[in-house]
Amino acid sequence: MSTITSTIQSGASRELRNHVSVGQTVRNSFSMAYRGLLKVRRTPEQLIDVTLQPIIFTVMFTFIFGGAIAGNVASYLPLLIPGILVQTVITTSVVTGVQLREDMDKGVFDRFKSLPIARIAPLAGALLADTVRYTIATTITFVVGFILGYRPEGGIGFVVLAGLLVIVCAWALSWIFAFFGVIARSASSVQGISFLVLFPLTFLSNAFVPSDTMPDWLQWFVNINPVSHLVSAVRDLANLGTVGSDFWLALLGAAVVVMIFAPLTVRAYMRKA
């Protein structure tokens, strides 16, 4: 009974601050990420897309394109696995936006908004928890590739680094889809808009085929497409064990996306509040 029977401190005598410190923002975000992980544990069926999709896509693309593009399956794998990895993980980051939209329609978001926590925390936490999904997708893609005969020359250390790079970039991109999630009216429209953005980005890149067979105008786009840089960076890391300029370009691109879309998303979220 102690909760209710103890006298409540009056509003006027409390010491209060009108801003949230950086430390509190981080703590709040991690608490929200903890919620995200609990949700995953409660509804493991949410993980179907990050477990089945990498398996199906990797096997499918390997055997469809392998012979045509690289002559045989074994020599296509070093080209394809980094490409399919990037494509799968970025597709997964769309789900972040869709689930955020569904989540925000629930009553619990009213409570989050009424709590004295950092405004960004419910968003940042959800996005942070989703890195678990990206990690699963990354691991499975590499494992399926390994089973099909892919032997990355870079060694395990560089493969892990390549995986981390993809996860970081996917997290950055998920801010874009989170933004759609916040401004859209329904979860299905988030999915629609997101795939409209996603398909040109992932297919008009060097993810599945070398870009030198494409027409000039398309090559121009493919070469400035950040997805191409990410794919090249992963290939450099996993296949050659080198950190090239594409690695830094991919990280820079990720940072720019977060710097633009994180504030946009938070502002849109607060306006909706």
Added chain:
Amino acid sequence: MATSSDWAVEATGLVKIFGDNRAVDGVDLRVRTGSVYGVLGPNGAGKTTVIRMLATLLRPDAGHATVFGHDVQHEAQIVRQLIGVTGQYASVDETLSATENLVLFSRLNGLGRAESRAKANELLEEFGLTAAAKRPLKNFSGGMRRRLDLAASLISQPPLIFLDEPTTGLDPRTRSQMWDTIRRLVSTGSTVLLTTQYLDEADQLADRIAVIDTGRVVAEGTADELKSSVGKSSLQLRLVNPADRDDAVRAIRSVLGVDVTLSPEAARITAPMQDPDRITDLLVALREQNISLTELAVQKPTLDEVFLTLTGHGVETDAATQPDASETPKGRVNA
């Protein structure tokens, strides 16, 4: 001029417009610290919107509101440290268990890991949810969900608690349990602002009541003040021949000088009764016009009548014949 410690909530001229619907149209509220304030109104009257604006969940389009002297817009983060909000639809996480919910909200309120766990257990005990603590909320009854929701609002022991229709959809027993909990809260010094569409709930719990309809406060005061505003008691008449209704209404107006309220089925006429002595005159007048009665009763006012009189709901079908039945009292008691 009252100081900020006297008033838990002070709102003036709150307006919220959704599209071309003025959901809240100039609401003034003053809630004294340590009291229970009831906002009473039918569905869609704007109650929830008012609460959401005061709880920093919605930005007012016009007007100004403070919570313990802190502006809800410019000092929102301070206000959030002073309030607990229990929404109309349980604002807890359906996918988590009761314990997980309370631990999460404790963590977000700045409690440590061990503290959060202790707090969660304490609240589960307090609200009789210990047995169901580990179950996912999907299997919770409406009453259990509300209790958990309220428990979550009390983690930071906020001095002001908003309860948006805390008992809507609950069975009578669970409702009276909820009332007991609210009364206990107030005895510890909390201020409670609750909305309800139940008149008996406002009557039972609230020290002061604001009646709100179509986004406006149509009356404000204690339950007794509101009741006496529609007359000390009311006179109820039922006619033998419903065709005599208009004549009867005219007679009441000329003899008692008051406007009547017609029951929805229009078979019963209710008139506020300020002066019992003049009932004799009325009965004589009715006899002279050959209007026969099947029933004559004097009733003490209930909040139901206050509500009906103030909002005019239920007499809409007779609006053409009774254009001012709901207007006059509205003007008189408007605070």
